[in-house]
Amino acid sequence: MKHAIASLRFSLDESGAPYYQQLMIQIQQGVVSGELSVGDKLPSSRFLAGSLGVSRSTTSRAYDQLIAEGILTSEEKRGVFVAALPMVSNRLKKMPNSSVPSTQKHLETLAFDSGVDVSVFPTKEWAASMRRSWLNPDLTVLQGGYLTGYPDLKEAIVDYLYRVRGLECVAEQVIVTAGARDSLLLLQHAITVLARSETHSDDRLGAQTIKWWTEEPTYPPIREAIRLHEQTGALLIDEEGPCLPASDTVSNVAVMTPNRQYPLGVSISSARRQRWIQAMQMTNTRWWLIEDDYDNEFVYQGRSNVPFMQTVSVHDQAKDRVFFVGSFSKVLFRGLRLGFIVAPVVHVPVLQQSQRELGASASLPIQPAVADFMLQGNFDRHLNRMRRHYRLKRDALLILLEAHLATWFDWKKPRGGMHVMIEIKPNFVSMIHSEICLDLLITQSLDSKGVVLSPLSVHYVNAQIDGRRLGFLLGFSGPTEEKMEKIIMALKKWFTTTLRNI
Template sequence: MSYAPLPSPAARLATVASSPVRDLLALTSRPEVISFSGGLPAPDLFDVAGLARSFEHVLRTDGRRALQYSPSEGNPALRATIAARAPVPTAPEDVLVTTGSQQALTLVATALLEPGDTVLVEEPAYLSAIQCFQLAGARLVAVPSDADGPDVEQLISLIQSEKPKLFYLVPTFQNPTGRTLSAARREAIARSAGQHGVWIVEDDPYTELRYDGAPIPPIAAHPAAADRTILLGSFSKIVAPGLRLGWLRAPAGLRAALIVAKQAADLHTSTIDQAAAAHYLANTDLSLHLDRVRSAYRTRRDAMLTVLPAVLPAGSEWTRPSGGMFVWVRLPSGFVSSDLLPYALKNDVAYVPGAPFYVRDPDLATLRLSFSTHSPERTIEGLERLRPVFTGAICP
């Protein structure tokens, strides 16, 4: 007996490229590989003992409730803690707990976008955000940027010509470049969104990983953008990504739609993880933990920046981030970073080529290096493995 062929996967998936970062995780799982590809927090800095105590406490004292369904908006104690720690005045009811900040992006796309709507993104942009908006059927338009972030005049011009629904950006220690948007540009972006009726999605997972300089208030703090900025945050970078706990802060007029989108996605984020995180945050000196993390990451960043001049070919350029996890490299004209990656992998070291971070017309000479995962000694060893790749000793 013959059977009819099954329907094909949804056509919208054909427009969404696979993440090279996720693909590289499989290739770099061997312990001998030194990977600068993923934006992975350092596992040696996870507070495993503290989290274990919180999970044990929750299961022992309130296990039945912690293992039950819970409100879509999130654990009340966790929402209150998030509100208290937010970089702008926030009430617990302003907060929606999400399964990682990646889900927050998906909920925003579900609540705001129709297929064909225009979304403005930075150039280059966070790869998973590109995937999320592509999956929603949006038309992505990149805002030209310089070393200080999106060009505001170009942004205004694109808002006027393209009529976007929203503008997505990571203003602080951006992924992939590590750059930080100045206070003046943040204010100008807020004014532009206010004048032209555009939502701002401000992704802010790295702001507490600052190693130099003073904090800059988020775009959400500016009055012109207060009613149109959706602020995203995450515990992945400051506690542990395996918890998959993120959050969003949204204006009142949008929260009901986001909650419905959350209910349709997964009903609620893991009850036990939320309860344990709430207990952990209430009973841990998070400032002390973050001081330890920042000290370690600062040393790792400095190790990478010290060695790069000797590793990269003459004429290369790279960012010098004041925080976060990433250094963005532009090799000299004629280099194609994706062509060199197989030789790097053969040398048991990895990075992410820059092309997938562009909506179109990528700069093929760019690449992203993450400095957070490895010790300074391991970082230096990995960069030394890259030296012959870039100098041509093992290139075709």
């Protein structure tokens, strides 16, 4: 089936490759060939799915993956566009034609993935929760009510956060969202309203200015989500966590992962945490914090000893400036698309108003099932099983690294999380000359062989600048041990072959 869409003619066939991968490849080819230029708008996922005769989840998955890789960008209420980041065009244009696999020839895709291992998901217990929650459905759910989330689910989240992470809150503070990205979009709207209201009430401050800060390095979709703001900045990471930058801007918003910084894995020190709390009490330069707790359910040695910023902020003014973000995508399954915000009580009305204006995007019908799954105790049992399961997978990956890649890479054994970060040793970086970062070069070289890697350099604002840490993020929770070994051996072969030819 072929359809003329924008300047491309997409074609999906029965070659064996998943439709979403075929679509991703053709969009990449369009960027490489020039048929798609920077700023070009792509059709909506719904329109594209209808034109191609596939499900919307297929087109949404292709778009989401390309947005995560920085090739596409999503703009609120405008659509999806070809990204303008310099590294995107450099990365794709430097790819030889052979590195973009044909849809006619299906290669087994090998990739590290820090997503959920759905092969061990408790489908029987989940099905029972689905059935129970809809035997006598809540009429308000059927009518599309509960703007901030299903009440039983909010209560279950409150109980869970207190038992597992020591965060004290009430159901009123919980806003259920469609995942981390939706949470960030909602918070951008709400904090902008709060900051403007605050500064407009202070004649000394004059015109409102807000600066948005992300960690450096950080998860690319987070940086992409805020880059449309007029002013943005980078929070440098050292051994104590995110550094507090000097800023002469009236209002500042920091998006951070203090418990286990992504991707470096650093935990914020108590001294650094105290500096941030003090900054939130200042009146001349005002700070707001969005704290993302993305995978801290999985701690393999002891328990997490890094408290939430909300928990340790004894000063009310500091507490009222911290928003906590959580998600179910790492603990249940990615397709669930449910997350939540824990907001200071005083700011809940503004979050509610922002959600009315933007529209609630979290699926309400699935929330009673999640609530039942948690209240029946199946959620806790599932987490305990997955902690053991992922610890064994982590240990298997570490054994593979020690056996095959210790010559070229350094790494630390992570106490928790779902990925291992490996860094290329500096002497090998200097030996192999390249116009682009070495980890990007390796990624491109192995892509043609069906091996997909996540290079560390793309998590920085500019992957071309010297001095960035180079390496890979190896998500061990998703792939099988067999697939992990194949990727490790491909990396080993690349180094041995390349260094032999130098």
